[in-house]
Amino acid sequence: MADSWAAVMGYDGITVRTILLRTVLMSDNHLTLAKRFWVDDLPGASVTGSRLSNLLETVSHGKSLTALGLRFLTENGLKSLAQFVAGDISESQFLQLAPIEQSYRVAAALERQKTVDQQRQVEREEAEARHAAMMARLHAERLQRESDPKYIARQRNRELRERYGVDGFVDESDFRQLMAILRKLDGAKRLSEEDAVWLKSEGREYATEEILHAHNRLEANYYLGEFRKAGDIWQLVNASGHLRKCDASQEAHDLLNKIQDGALKQAKLKSAVRTTHGGVMRDLGRYNDALQLADEAHRLLPNSFRPCTLLGALNIELGHIALGHDWYSKAEERGAKPGSIESEIRSLLGRMPHEKRDSVIGQLLNIDPVQYSWLRKKPAAKDRRR
Structure with a gap:
């Protein structure tokens, strides 16, 4: 069919x-x-x-x-x-x-999937157990390591270096002295003269802004304490110099401004106070006041090079390059070391904008190409008061 x-x-x-x-x-x-x-x-x-x-x-x-x-x-x-x-x-x-x-x-298929799920759960639990055991072991090792005096010392050293901006390589031969300096600063203890000299010479590459700030603040505090004990104005002059170097120029101005002229019996002391106060005013951007104080300091002590170097720096910063050169020449005639003047000019140039710096360099080379021949190698920019 x-x-x-x-x-x-x-x-x-x-x-x-x-x-x-x-x-x-x-x-x-x-x-x-x-x-x-x-x-x-x-x-x-x-x-x-x-x-x-x-x-x-x-x-x-x-x-x-x-x-x-x-x-x-x-x-x-x-x-x-x-x-x-x-x-x-x-x-x-x-x-x-x-x-x-x-x-x-x-x-x-359901049974197979159930078996697979169970196996995965077992593997997951085993992995979690292994991870927990590993974390427990690492925790125990960390506790043991952190209780080790050597580890504690290394951590302390690392924290100190970070706090004071020492983030580069430290030579093994310099390590002990550098760490001793950092420990003193961290404990608010003044550096010895040997330490201070070392920071300016062999250890100058480690002299970070943080280290210098802490050092100058401690020095300023020490001289301020001496000034308050006996009223010795020379101690205030010393303190003011260090206050300038730790960004405390306003504090220095407030203290210097309280000194009465009647307390300045000696021309040398009065000139030193005026020079220091002039430098403070320069830091605060009060250039006319700074010029007036520096000029008065020079008239009080014509043979001192310090007011001359201040007048040289002020005039160059104000764009009076030839006049600044003249004042630096007078400072050298009165005993200022050529190296210190060169260092100060480098510092001045390093803080200037690029165009102004090039202009000043060109003018100084025109004034005396031999004396300023070192300017043909442009200075590295710096932002630190000398």
Whole structure:
């Protein structure tokens, strides 16, 4: 009956089974195919281009599978589908067996996933236990290390260097003296004369702004204490010099401003006070007051080079280059060392804007190209009062 129906429909030689398989429409998507053949639980069934998807599409077009294709179905738990495609069971038998087979696969997959999840949980717990053990070991090692006197000393040294801006390499031969200086400064103890000289000579590369600031603040405090004890104005002059070097020029001005002229009996002392106060005013940007004080200091003590160097610096800063040169020449005639004048001019230039610095250098070279030949090598910028 079925064969005669097939002949009528023009399907000679094609079995009813093939006709039934072709009832799957070509427009159906892969997921629909997978559901029709009860394999939608398998990920590859609905993925375009996968082995299983290709086999399902072949079957849906009524084509036979190769022995290799049938073996693939069997090995992947699709025994009833393989039997149906091979013609070993009927469609009704397939529709009875396939759902049962699928339920077994789903149950087995869930069991496998459960096993995998359990294994992952075990591995996770083991990893957490290893991590906890490692952290406990590191913590114990850190506690032991931090209680080691040598470690404590190293940490203390590192913190001191950071606090005082010593972040570069320290030569082994300099380390002991440098750390002794840092410990003194940190303990608010004055440096010895030997320490101060070392910072200006062999240890000058370690003389950071933080170190010099702390050193000059301690020196200023010491001389201020001496001044308050006996009222010795020379001690205030010394203190003011150090206050200038630790950014406390306003404090120096407030103290110097209280000194009465009647207390300045000696011309040398009065000149020193005026010179120091002039330098303070220069720091505060009060150049007219600074010039007046420096000029008075020079008139009080014409043979002293100190007022001359101050007048030289002030005039160069104000743009009076030739006049500044003249005052520096007078300072040298009165005993100022050429090296100290050169150092002061370098410091002045280092604080100037680029264009002004180039202009001043050009003018000084025009005034005396021999004396200022060292200016042909431009000075490095610095921002530290000398």
